[in-house]
Amino acid sequence: MSETIKQAVMEQLAKVKGPDLEGDLVSLGLVSDVFVSDGRVAFSITVPAERAQELEPLRQAAEKVVKEVPGVESAMVALTAERAAGSAKASPPPARPAPSRAQIGAVPPPMQAKTAAPQEQPGPKPGVPGVKRIIAVASGKGGVGKSTTTANLALGLQANGLKVGVLDADIYGPSIPRLFRVSGRPEPVSGRILKPLEGYGVKVMSMGFLVEEETPMIWRGPMVISALTQMLREVAWGELDVLVVDMPPGTGDAQLTMAQQVPLAGAVIVSTPQDLALIDARKGLNMFRRVDVPVLGIVENMSYFLCPDCGGRHDIFGHGGARAEAEKLGVPFLGEVPLNMQIRETSDAGTPVVVSDPESAHAAIYRDIASKVMGELDRYGADGQRAAPSIVYE
Numbered sequence: 001m002s003e004t005i006k007q008a009v010m011e012q013l014a015k016v017k018g019p020d021l022e023g024d025l026v027s028l029g030l031v032s033d034v035f036v037s038d039g040r041v042a043f044s045i046t047v048p049a050e051r052a053q054e055l056e057p058l059r060q061a062a063e064k065v066v067k068e069v070p071g072v073e074s075a076m077v078a079l080t081a082e083r084a085a086g087s088a089k090a091s092p093p094p095a096r097p098a099p100s101r102a103q104i105g106a107v108p109p110p111m112q113a114k115t116a117a118p119q120e121q122p123g124p125k126p127g128v129p130g131v132k133r134i135i136a137v138a139s140g141k142g143g144v145g146k147s148t149t150t151a152n153l154a155l156g157l158q159a160n161g162l163k164v165g166v167l168d169a170d171i172y173g174p175s176i177p178r179l180f181r182v183s184g185r186p187e188p189v190s191g192r193i194l195k196p197l198e199g200y201g202v203k204v205m206s207m208g209f210l211v212e213e214e215t216p217m218i219w220r221g222p223m224v225i226s227a228l229t230q231m232l233r234e235v236a237w238g239e240l241d242v243l244v245v246d247m248p249p250g251t252g253d254a255q256l257t258m259a260q261q262v263p264l265a266g267a268v269i270v271s272t273p274q275d276l277a278l279i280d281a282r283k284g285l286n287m288f289r290r291v292d293v294p295v296l297g298i299v300e301n302m303s304y305f306l307c308p309d310c311g312g313r314h315d316i317f318g319h320g321g322a323r324a325e326a327e328k329l330g331v332p333f334l335g336e337v338p339l340n341m342q343i344r345e346t347s348d349a350g351t352p353v354v355v356s357d358p359e360s361a362h363a364a365i366y367r368d369i370a371s372k373v374m375g376e377l378d379r380y381g382a383d384g385q386r387a388a389p390s391i392v393y394e
């Protein structure tokens with residue numbers, strides 16, 4: 001069945017003209033392997049990185065024709081950049097005679113990824129040697145302070161005596177390099193294995209190290225998943241008590257597949273108190289429950305505003321929503337972080353408050369959240385499977 005669909009998909013794609021309206025996507029060799037699973041189709045089209053935005057209509061056209069194939073329920077089409085080996089910049093794709101595996105744009109040769117089918121196989125998830133626990137920090141939508149929380153939580157765990165690493169999987173806007181003030185390219189230690197960079201004693205690996213800043217964030221779907229698995233498994237993490245994964249915001253297919261493929265011991269959901277963010281947070285919660293990953297709790301970020309002038313506390317976003325929601329949903333409430341200039345300035349300057357002002361009340365809040373996360377982790381096995389809640393709330 002899936003072979004028939006695959007063939008029909010290729011036939012449809014052969015009707016779509018290439019980026020310069022010469023030839024078609026298939027004969028130009030721009031289509032990656034096509035993955036088919038339960039009516040879900042995923043593939044990528046290779047384009048020059050600098051033309052990604054301009055070629056969005058091409059992506060949409062390909063998606064549209066593929067959805068017309070009988071038996072196809074959804075199509076995940078990604079534009080990926082191809083680059084010359086050893087070069088950081090994407091180069092125009094050479095015409096190829098036949099469809100070939102697409103390469104991940106801007107990934108240096110040791111990281112070049114094989115494509116992987118999203119959601120095709122849950123299978124056993126092997127752990128990462130030396131890493132005791134992997135946890136995800138997620139948010140239902142962007143801009144809620146997920147990366148700021150990831151960085152300060154990781155540093156809080158370290159302040160509580162743990163050996164910690166951070167894997168920045170937020171491909172849409174990797175902010176971990178900035179938060180830890182680390183840059184450069186990870187060097188290979190042996191073969192394909194890369195050495196993570198280090199900031200404030202925390203080992204850090206990020207998609208941001210592997211792409212040029214100006215490279216459009218066009219990595220989506222299956223490409224991203226395989227890059228993520230390689231960042232997990234082809235990085236010399238060494239001995240870690242906890243590896244904290246900063247997930248991309250949202251609850252789409254890419255996030256679900258990540259949640260499925262990474263051997264997670266648990267997930268922390270970051271939300272602002274607004275209703276909308278909470279609805280999104282609830283979606284995030286359900287996403288992890290669907291794949292049997294325990295939700296370790298919810299952090300309410302930008303919970304309230306302490307006025308530096310009058311000293312008054314202002315619940316500008318209607319504080320308390322996340323605590324009530326957590327109680328309703330039966331997940332731990334990990335703490336509330338105020339909307340605060342110091343948190344913002346220290347994050348944006350790459351000196352998160354837990355390290356730059358450890359005596360401050362804000363640093364204490366993050367350490368407390370870290371302690372609660374540790375307490376929750378103790379309740380589950382390293383694979384997060386034992387005693388994972390199975391109820392999905394709608």
Ligand SMILES: Nc1ncnc2c1ncn2[C@@H]1O[C@H](COP(=O)(O)OP(=O)(O)OP(=O)(O)O)[C@@H](O)[C@H]1O
Nearest residue numbers: 142143144145146147148249338339340343344347
């Ligand atoms: N508690 C806070 N008080 C003040 N500013 C904050 C707080 N938390 C985060 N910020 C600021 O909000 C902005 C967004 O934060 P951050 O990048 O952590 O969010 P995010 O959810 O990871 O965003 P994205 O989804 O876009 O990656 C940053 O400028 C950060 O400094």
